[in-house]
Amino acid sequence: MIYWSPRLQMQNTKPIQKGRFPEVNIMLKFRWETEFKETEIGEIPKDWDVRQVKELVDKRKKFPIVDGPFGTQLHMNEYVSKGIPVIRVINLTYEGKFSKENLVFITEEKFEQLKRSEVNPYDLIIAKTGATIGKLALLPPEIPKGLISSSCLKVSFDKKLANPKYYLKFFMHFIGQENIKIRAEGGSTRDTINLTPFSEIPVPYPSPEEQSRIAAVLSWFDDLIENKKRQNEILEKVAMAIFKSWFVDFEPFKDEEFVYNEELGKEIPKKWEVKKLGRFAEIIMGQSPSSKYYNKKGKGLPFIQGKGQYGRYIPETTVYCSKLLKVAKLNDVLVTVRAPVGELNLADREYVIGRGVASLRSKYWTFLFLYLLTYNERLKSYERGTTYDAITREELDTFPLLLPPQPILQRFHSLVEPLFQKIILNQKQIMVLRKIRDTLLPKLVFGKLRVVKI
Structure with a gap:
C-alpha cells in the first residue's frame, strides 16, 4: 500500500511515506495495479470495462450529445450585453479550464429558439472543428445554463454512471485527444468530428465510486494550483498599485515642489x-x-x-x-x-x-x-x-x-520585495504541482495506480 503527499515525488522503486496535503487535511491510499487486460484503448485493470460515450449519457435529456446551432441561426449582431452566455471555443482550453473571458450573451428569447444546444453545469464541452479541435472544459456550476456555439459539441453525462471530472481528464490525455482527432472527417475547408463518431468513442469505465476518487485526487491538484495562481494575481495587483501610487500618480509626494519635464511631457517632483x-x-x-x-x-x-x-x-x-x-x-x-x-x-x-x-x-x-x-x-x-x-x-x-532619489527607491524595494519573493515561491510550487499532477493523470485515469481510499 502506498501513502502519498504532494510534497513528495512519485517513485516506482520504493514506498512513499505517509503524508498529508500541505493545505488541506487529506490522507490518500494508493496501490499499484498488477493485473491488466488489453483493450482497444490500451491496458486497463481486469475489473474495469470499456464503454462508448453514448452509453454513459443522461438519457432523460432529449439531446444528451449535441452540437451548436448552424452559423446562420446565430449572428454576432444578436449578442447582447447580458443574458444567457454563449460558450465558444475561446472559452475552452487544452488544459480543461473554462475561461470566462470574452463570454458573449444572447437574450432569453433567442436562447429558447436554439434550446436544442443548451448546456448545463458539469456538461463536457469540446471544440469539434479545425485547428482547435479537442479544446475542452466543463461548464462551471456558477453558470446555470448556456448555449454552445456552432464550433462546439457537448455531452451531458448520467451522474449515476459517469463522473464528468473523470472523463474531462480522460479527454485531456493524448489517447482521448487522438480518439477525437482520428474520428474527425475532412469537410470542405477543415476537419470536424460529428456527433455519431464522437458518441462511439471507447472510454475506460471504472466503477462510479473509483471514478469519483480519481477525479477528486486530480481536482485537488487543480484547486491547489488555482489557489496559488489567485494568490499571485492579488500579490501582483498590490505591488502594481503601490508602484502606480508612488511613481505614476506621485500620491505620497503631493506636498513636494513639482517641475515640468519636457522629455516626459508632464510635471514631476523636483528632485526626481x-x-x-x-x-x-x-x-x-x-x-x-x-x-x-x-x-x-x-x-x-x-x-x-x-x-x-x-x-x-x-x-x-x-x-x-x-x-x-x-x-x-x-x-x-x-x-x-x-x-x-x-x-x-x-x-x-x-x-x-x-x-x-x-x-x-x-x-x-x-x-x-x-x-x-x-x-x-x-x-x-x-x-x-x-x-x-x-x-x-x-x-x-x-x-x-x-x-526618484535613492532613499525612495530603497523604501519601495523593501516594501514590495517580499511580495515578489512570495510570487516566485508560489510559481515554483505551481510548476511542481503541475508536474506531479501530469505524471499522475495517465496512471490514475488508466488504472495503473489505484486510489484505494480518500
Whole structure:
C-alpha cells in the first residue's frame, strides 16, 4: 500500500511515506495495479470495462450529445450585453479550464429558439472543428445554463454512471485527444468530428465510486494550483498599485515642489530625474552557443532563447546549456529583444541566455520590473527590423526611466520585495504541482495506480 503527499515525488522503486496535503487535511491510499487486460484503448485493470460515450449519457435529456446551432441561426449582431452566455471555443482550453473571458450573451428569447444546444453545469464541452479541435472544459456550476456555439459539441453525462471530472481528464490525455482527432472527417475547408463518431468513442469505465476518487485526487491538484495562481494575481495587483501610487500618480509626494519635464511631457517632483536605462541597470545581451552544447541531462545551466521558455513570472525550460557565454543572475529582469519584443520574466536562478533575451541587473529589480511592465507599450515601440522585430542594446540603453532619489527607491524595494519573493515561491510550487499532477493523470485515469481510499 502506498501513502502519498504532494510534497513528495512519485517513485516506482520504493514506498512513499505517509503524508498529508500541505493545505488541506487529506490522507490518500494508493496501490499499484498488477493485473491488466488489453483493450482497444490500451491496458486497463481486469475489473474495469470499456464503454462508448453514448452509453454513459443522461438519457432523460432529449439531446444528451449535441452540437451548436448552424452559423446562420446565430449572428454576432444578436449578442447582447447580458443574458444567457454563449460558450465558444475561446472559452475552452487544452488544459480543461473554462475561461470566462470574452463570454458573449444572447437574450432569453433567442436562447429558447436554439434550446436544442443548451448546456448545463458539469456538461463536457469540446471544440469539434479545425485547428482547435479537442479544446475542452466543463461548464462551471456558477453558470446555470448556456448555449454552445456552432464550433462546439457537448455531452451531458448520467451522474449515476459517469463522473464528468473523470472523463474531462480522460479527454485531456493524448489517447482521448487522438480518439477525437482520428474520428474527425475532412469537410470542405477543415476537419470536424460529428456527433455519431464522437458518441462511439471507447472510454475506460471504472466503477462510479473509483471514478469519483480519481477525479477528486486530480481536482485537488487543480484547486491547489488555482489557489496559488489567485494568490499571485492579488500579490501582483498590490505591488502594481503601490508602484502606480508612488511613481505614476506621485500620491505620497503631493506636498513636494513639482517641475515640468519636457522629455516626459508632464510635471514631476523636483528632485526626481529622467535617466537612461543603461545608467540604472547593467545590460547583458544574450548570445546563443552552438546547439552542440544544448542538452536535457542537466549539464550546465538552464537555457533561455526567447519567449518560448518564459513562464508566468519565471522561466520554464527543459533545455540546458554547458557553454556559459552569457549568464543571467538571480533577480535579473529578463526581457525579450527579438519578436515578440518586451516580454518580461524574472530570473529565479542563473540561466544561460540566448540572443533573443537580454538580462537587466539592478539592485532595485522590483522597481525595474514594474516600471517596464507599466510602460511595456513604450518598450515594444522600439522594435524594428526588416526580417523580424528586434531591439538593439543601444535602444535598451537609452530607454528613459523616471527615477526618484535613492532613499525612495530603497523604501519601495523593501516594501514590495517580499511580495515578489512570495510570487516566485508560489510559481515554483505551481510548476511542481503541475508536474506531479501530469505524471499522475495517465496512471490514475488508466488504472495503473489505484486510489484505494480518500
